[in-house]
Amino acid sequence: MKSAYRKLWVFAVVIGFALSLTRPVHAQGSATLLNVSYDPTRELYQDYNAAFAKYWKAKTGQDIKVQQSHGGSGAQARAVIDGLQADVVTLALAYDIDAISEKAKLLPANWQSRLPNNSTPYTSTIVFLVRKGNPKNIKDWDDVVKPGVAVITPNPKTSGGARWAYLAAWGYAYLKSGKSDAAAKDFVTHLYKNVPVLDSGARGSTTTFVERGIGDVLLAWENEALLSVKELGPDKFQIVVPSQSILAEPPVSVVDQVVDRKGTRTVVEAYLQYLYTPEGQEIAARNFYRPRLDTVAKKYASTFPKIKLFTLGEVVGDWHKTQSVHFADGGVFDQIYQPK
């Protein structure tokens, strides 16, 4: 019996020693971060992570490996709430990061005021992708709700991008009608009557439109539309820019609880700061996200057409109000599909 206990003790000591060895080595020489993001940022963060790793190595000598996780914005937020150890979240809309703050208390409620520009280093908007030659002659939002035009957009309840698309349509009608909620509701009702397929995410909708040949117009993230045209060839599709659209702000944040426990706060904060530097902004612009920095914006002016952008605050309010009025159970979006 005694020797059995001895063996156990020796075993425990060896394990403990091994563990104590691994810890500090990790902290000094290298670090691994997890960036939990939404679907269309895949290419952006592939480029950005490589650039940041190089920058950080030159500055501090530390090797950084950033792992990426992509999925629907809401699903990603839920994963973090349920315990996915994200050092940083870069999601499609502020509401999803608010949810992490509220449900899991992983970051403070004022997270969005900690970085410049509402913590959104790059922006995007909603544009139309149509088939080559624009056979249905779609010029602006009013053409999209005409009878006989099939519109492809994902379900706003399951897709962050779709929520921006819905709000862009709402905002257009709201501003055009002199701020009438009723007119805006009527407009989005007509819009969604023209939608034959509601995919669950932005990439799914792009596939439906591009590969399956369904629909006349795709309401797309500007970056997705530019990427589609670049990848699939301008001989098949073209982008139509409406007279006005929404300023979509996909925010970023450090996840405080996680970085403090892992001891990665310094590098993670630098990771997000670097997004605001000219280098970071260039990478965003190259991946078709609108940069915030004027100098970079000027350089890429030919990529991003001039468009009148309104903010969410101008047409609805903050995300909490938007969510409860429009996308919650029984909200405006559900009313569109209510059987008469």
Place this chain on the structure above:
Amino acid sequence: MAVIFKQKSILPGFGLALGFTMFYLSLIVLIPLSATFWKTSTLTWHQFWHVVASPRAMASYRLSFGASLIGAFINLFFGVLVAWVLVRYSFPLKRLFDSLIDLPFALPTAVAGIALTTVYAPNGWLGRPLESIGVHAAYTRLGVTIALTFIGLPFVVRTVQPVLGDLDKELEEAAASLGAGRWQTFTRVLLPAILPAAITGFTMAFARAVGEYGSVIFIAGNMPMRTEITPLLIITRLQEYDYAGATAIAVAMLVVSFVLLLAINLLQRWSSGRRGRESSQESAFLGATLKPVLGRGEGQ
């Protein structure tokens, strides 16, 4: 129960095996399921009813259970046929066809969904000719049924196949020599023997189809009230961080599934009861598959 413990079983390790079975089932099935009920219990009855009986949820149950039943029936018929062919005939590349049956099992559901959508979309191989005769497959209820039929294919084939294989050819020959016609031989000799296994396969195909998400979501079109399956409704609720609402629908689904499975099981007992207490092999086989599902506490 006490009686069971008093008589010493001839088989060794009964206590240990039973204990482990209970532990294992609790860990794998009961605890996750009770968590579902526990989450739902944060709702009042009124809230619960509002969530599970909304017109949109009702429409999704009709689609999910309806399409699953249709899919399972199609598989019941063609599954028996396929099993029959694979057991009784030999033809070139038989082994290849045999292994193809398992493909819907092995394929990741999302891949299956994307493949089916590609084929059945209006510009796909099968979608285009169908479209020209006015049949819309993808993004309709028909598309949902096709996907659910696809994923349920292996169940009936794989449950019926071994039973048919064990069936002596002499039985059929005897039936024939005693003057039975072909149809009589099939309905009176073959069918009773394979029916329990076929129903088991049917049940499993149905159960799998009801919960299917990945392969359906791409082909369904996901329009509320028309082509929205219940699992999508659950995902939608989760997306709104409405965990209680999501589990409420899950509970409703679970209860309906349970009742349906129970009904099928009773049907099965009735059908095997009619044949008297023969073929212990089959009922043991069935019991093994169905008892854990239904929790029927019958000791042997």
